[in-house]
Structure formats: C-alpha cells, structure tokens
Amino acid sequence: MRSGVAHRGDGLLWDIACPRQSSRLPGVTMAGFGDRGITPPQLRLIPHPAVTLLLVFGGTITLADPAGRQCRGSFVLGPGFGEVVRGLRVEAFDCLQVRLSPVVAHAVLGPGAADLDHSIVTLDELLGRESIRLCEQLDGLPSWSDRFAWTDAWLAQRCAAASRVHPEVAWAWHRMVTGRGMGRIEQLAAELGWSRKRLWSRFHSQLGLSPKRAAKLIRFDHAVHGLVAGRPPAAVAAEGGYTDQSHLHRDVMAYTGSTPATVINEPFLAVDDLAWGWPSSSRRP
Structure with a gap:
C-alpha cells in the first residue's frame, strides 16, 4: 500500500492511502482519506468522468447539496458533479473513495446509477440498509490494505450478480x-452500425x-490534469482536441468556475498525483 500526506499552503489536509495493486475490476480505482482536522468549510469538487462513492466511517461528514438539502453520512457523486460544497461540517473521519466508470457503476449501484449525472445523493438512497453494513464493515477492519481488499471483493460480488450494460x-x-474524448460520436455510431x-x-439510458457529455468530461479531465502538471494552456488545448485556447478556457470555467491559471490550486486536483496517480501515471477513468 502506498501512503502520503496531502498538503495545502496553510497546512495538512488529509492523510492518503492507496492500494498497491489495481482493482480486479477494470474501471475501478480506490483511495483512502483520513481527516487532519482542517478540511475547509467550503470545498470545490472537481468534475470527473466517473461515479464516486464516498464511504465514510470513524466519523461523520455533513454537507448541503446544490438544492440546500442537508446530507449526512456516505455519498454518491454522479459523473461531472462539481460544486463548491457549502455548509461542510466534518468530525474527524476516515473515508474510502471509490471511482467507478459509468459502466461499472451500472452493475454496482443498479439502474439508479443512470440518474446520477451532475448530482449527489446519500449512499443509503441507492443501497438502503446495506450502506450501513458496508461502512460498519470498513470501520471494523484493522488497516487500509484490508479495507481495499474487502471493498474490491464487495464490488466484484455485486458486479457478478448484476445485469451489465x-x-x-461498454465498447463505446x-x-x-x-481516445481521451477526442473521437467523433458519428464515427463511433458508424463503427457499431448504429445511427447517432x-x-x-x-x-x-x-x-x-449523453455520448457528447461523456466525451467532454473525459477530455476535460485530461486537460485539467495537463494544466496541473505545468503544461502551457495553449499546448494543453492543442493536444486535447480543443479548437483553441479560448475553447479550453470556456470548458474549465464551465466545469469549475475557475480559470486555467487558478484551477490548478484546487485541493482535490493538488492531491490527485498521490491519490489517483495523476499526472505522473497513465491511469484512465
């Protein structure tokens, strides 16, 4: 297991643990987060082309969703969810985050996964009482290695028993x-022998x-991590299939509310090299 500490200019944010081995399921990545006691009360979540499970144990997280509803416990973030989370209240916690490609999420979470785009729900809204059992099990395990292994087995079990897309x-x-989101949707449809x-x-369904939104999220994810890695915006735009630098600027603003120059300082992007292997590895969503 790899581990480290996530830094921000004014202190330490989280302890981070990562599994040494990849999940047995393609399209699944995991990381463990331990609160350092200074998680900011307003925190921007950066959109990502995956469904993210926040499995909270050993403490609590309470936040207000975009509609102002108070949510407490463990959460599911849909693809592309990105908001300044307001009213965030944290009691020292451990949290295992799981990123599921939408293809895997369909099997793990059931048909409800198709309603998650740009939204956040509590885990028990999708899994019922099983969400409580899941977090209690994680809390009872002695190490992050054990939690990663148990969660991977749980995910595999749910996928084996579920219908697939x-x-x-899945091929598309x-x-x-x-293709890093740069292919044409018409070409994909033609290769399948389908209409657009x-x-x-x-x-x-x-x-x-939609395929277009999925492609934009994948392309944005690569572009924003190129910016974090120190690549010039013009080069990121050209390599990422954007028409020009202004096109990249508009996408970054639309997804994060920040400019390409300032988005690189967002905490959730600053820790991605440690937690998820960006930008140094070739890991994909």
Missing part, C-alpha cells in the same frame, strides 16, 4: 476513454449521460 455501450465508453440517435438513446 449492453456490450455496444471504452473507445471514448482510450440509437447510440445516444442506449448510452444515455444505461450510463446516465
């Missing part, structure tokens, strides 16, 4: 990921977002 939809998602309308309908 259509193979053509994989092509978008490997049929691809849009199947993709949206099973993964919860």
Whole structure:
C-alpha cells in the first residue's frame, strides 16, 4: 500500500492511502482519506468522468447539496458533479473513495446509477440498509490494505450478480476513454452500425449521460490534469482536441468556475498525483 500526506499552503489536509495493486475490476480505482482536522468549510469538487462513492466511517461528514438539502453520512457523486460544497461540517473521519466508470457503476449501484449525472445523493438512497453494513464493515477492519481488499471483493460480488450494460455501450465508453474524448460520436455510431440517435438513446439510458457529455468530461479531465502538471494552456488545448485556447478556457470555467491559471490550486486536483496517480501515471477513468 502506498501512503502520503496531502498538503495545502496553510497546512495538512488529509492523510492518503492507496492500494498497491489495481482493482480486479477494470474501471475501478480506490483511495483512502483520513481527516487532519482542517478540511475547509467550503470545498470545490472537481468534475470527473466517473461515479464516486464516498464511504465514510470513524466519523461523520455533513454537507448541503446544490438544492440546500442537508446530507449526512456516505455519498454518491454522479459523473461531472462539481460544486463548491457549502455548509461542510466534518468530525474527524476516515473515508474510502471509490471511482467507478459509468459502466461499472451500472452493475454496482443498479439502474439508479443512470440518474446520477451532475448530482449527489446519500449512499443509503441507492443501497438502503446495506450502506450501513458496508461502512460498519470498513470501520471494523484493522488497516487500509484490508479495507481495499474487502471493498474490491464487495464490488466484484455485486458486479457478478448484476445485469451489465449492453456490450455496444461498454465498447463505446471504452473507445471514448482510450481516445481521451477526442473521437467523433458519428464515427463511433458508424463503427457499431448504429445511427447517432440509437447510440445516444442506449448510452444515455444505461450510463446516465449523453455520448457528447461523456466525451467532454473525459477530455476535460485530461486537460485539467495537463494544466496541473505545468503544461502551457495553449499546448494543453492543442493536444486535447480543443479548437483553441479560448475553447479550453470556456470548458474549465464551465466545469469549475475557475480559470486555467487558478484551477490548478484546487485541493482535490493538488492531491490527485498521490491519490489517483495523476499526472505522473497513465491511469484512465
């Protein structure tokens, strides 16, 4: 297991632990976070092309969702969710974060995963009482290595017992990921022998977002981590398939409310090299 400490200019934010081995399930990554007691009361979540589970144990997190509803406990963030989380209240916690590609999320969370785009819900809204059992199990395990292994087995068990997305939809998602979101949707549909309308309908009904939005999120994710790695915005725009630097600027503003020059200081991006392997590895969503 790899571990480290996430720094911010005014102190230490979180202890971070990462599994040494990849998940047995393609499209699944995990990291463990331990609160250092100075998590800011307003924290921007950066959109990501995955469904994210925040499995909280050994403490509590309470936040207000975009509608102002108070949520407490463990959470599920839909693809592309990015908000300044206001009213954040933290009691020293441990939290295991799991990122699921939308294809895997369909199997793990059931049909409700298709309703998560740009939203946040509590875990028990999707899993009921199983969410309590899940977090109690994690709290009772002695180490992060044990928690990663147990969670990976739980995910594999749920996937084995669940229905899968259509193979053509899974293939289209994989092509978008490997192409960093830069391929044309019409070309994907043509390779499948489908119309654009049929691809849009199947993709949206099973993964919860349109092919165009999925491609934009994947492209944005690579671009913003290129910025964090110190690449010039003009080079990031050219390499990422943006028409020009202004196009990149508009996307970053739309997804984060920050400019390319300031988004690199966001805490959740600053820790990505340690927690998720960005920007130094070639890990994909």
